[in-house]
Amino acid sequence: MQNAFDLFQSIVLMQGTQCARRIHLENQLRKDLKGHPFSVAGLQSARESLRRDLDQLKVISTDDESRAVLALRELERANVAAERDREALEKLTSFTPTQSKLTQIRDDVADFYLTLQIDVTEVPVRVVERLPEPYASKGFSALTADMGDKRKHGIEPGIYFDESAISPFLADYFIAHEIIHVWLGFRSPDESCTLLEEGLAELLSIFGYVARTFGLAAAENLYKIFRLNSNAATRFESYVDGIRQALFTAESLGAVGQLIENARLGRPQLNAAFDRSLTSTHTESKIDGNPTQEHTGLETGAKVARSLLSSFPRSLVVSAPAFIVAELAHDGMTFRELAHASKLESDLVSSAVAELDARALVTLRRDGQVVSRNLAREHLERGHLRFDFRPVGSLG
Structure with a gap:
């Protein structure tokens, strides 16, 4: 049964996130969100519940608490995105993990590909209780079978979904991606x-x-x-x-x-x-071929x-405490001022600044207690600096 976590995951994939490893963010929030319904109201109630817990923190003293703060922020961003883009939200909330819905998506994908002279109208999409072996025992949630799978395992070609692991937006992407492999597999099965x-x-x-x-x-x-x-x-x-x-x-x-x-x-x-x-x-x-509007798109x-x-820098990823410090630090700011502004414990501020310094994202005054320049700011403004849930001080 779909819940607020499925909606949050889809909104994040569509609207973006400052977290560089979605699995980190999902693991942080999955348990809290699964108890709320698949709706904007469900997202809102989950947000309020988490906010009440974090409001009790006077000082952020650990990596885990820093991660919780940033995870809540991402949940709040998802709420804002849901309220702002009602058309996109309708596409997500109207999704049902059923055979008929997946077939409808397949048909839409097929119509699009036909405009590119790619005929995938006969590729089946199947929702099953359990994926065919040997793939079910490998923990897969979806499978694309081609003629090789039919010869080797007796699996009919097509795209298979485990009914317990289908989510909106990702299902559209997965069908559109995997159907190309089936199409090419029919043409070149060997x-x-x-x-x-x-x-x-x-x-x-x-x-x-x-x-x-x-x-x-x-x-x-x-x-x-x-x-x-x-x-x-x-x-x-x-x-x-x-x-x-x-x-x-x-x-x-x-x-x-x-x-x-x-x-x-x-x-x-x-x-x-x-x-x-x-x-x-x-x-x-x-x-020879006739370009269409879809070719232009x-x-x-x-x-x-x-x-x-x-242009997108994959390496600009820091720990949660370092990200919080990078957002707040300005030139000439002391560590004590940073601790006050961020609610981070002083030792956590020191570790975060040391991480940013080692990554050449800040420069420090000679005494090591003042940020002389915050070089991370330009990366933040471009949307390039991100965080994941690595330990503070980690460089990779």
């Missing part, structure tokens, strides 16, 4: 998925379908959180490397539409286009993707 294919699926799903359905800002926020912030495991890096390859190949071919034309011919042709791009010094001639999305990959 060929394996590559980084380039993952990148194509990312480009078409996030900067194509999600951007068209929820807005380009939502696509940008999803990509930041899902890919550019989710650098906790090497396997996530493959998606970033893949979209770089897809954008690089599209630029060499002359347009994203030409990358799609190569994909329509199958995985070997798609990969061959990438190989040619590696040695090409000029833009290739275009394969996709080119706009591709520009945003290139901009994010070129």
Whole structure:
């Protein structure tokens, strides 16, 4: 049964967050939110409950308390976003984790892809009580099966969802992404998925379908959180490397539409286009095809993707106490003044400042007790400095 946590998760993915590791934020709030209903009222009641608990803190003396303060702030941001964008909220709250709803999303995805000459109308989406083996025992919540899975495990091709793990917005993204793999699997059942294919699926799903359905800002926020912030495991890096390859190949071919034309011919042709791009010094001639309005929108999305990959700094992440200090510190501020302004205990302020100093995000006066310059401010103003729940003083 859906609850306030599912709504919060979806709003954060659409509207953005200052937390660099969504799993940290979700783990912090999941227990508190699950007892509240799937509605704006549910978010509000969860916020008030957490606020009452934190209002009792006179001084913030630990990492955990700092994390709770920032988690509450993100919950408050989600409440504001829900109240501000009623149209987006309606899309989320009207979601039901049912077969009919997932089929409706599949149909919408298929209609969008048809405008790009990608026919995925026959790809099934199935909601099941338990995923087929051997995947259920691996803890998966969703599965994309291709012809290889049918030969090896007897699983019919398509996209499978565990009915207990379906959430709004993510379901749209997942179907739009995974359906590209099924489409290519039908064309080239004996060929394996590559980084380039993952990148194509990312480009078409996030900067194509999600951007068209929820807005380009939502696509940008999803990509930041899902890919550019989710650098906790090497396997996530493959998606970033893949979209770089897809954008690089599209630029060499002359347009994203030409990358799609190569994909329509199958995985070997798609990969061959990438190989040619590696040695090409000029833009290739275009394969015949009629650009549509959706092609134009996709080119706009591709520009945003290139901009994010070129300009968004993935390394600017600090601990919760350091983030609080970075927000409040101004040039010439003493540690004592910082402690008063932030409600952080003096030892926690010292550790936070030391972390920022080691990261070259502040400079200190010679006596080490005054912030002579807060270099983090410009990163904050750009929305680049973020926090996660690493221990204060940690540099990685």
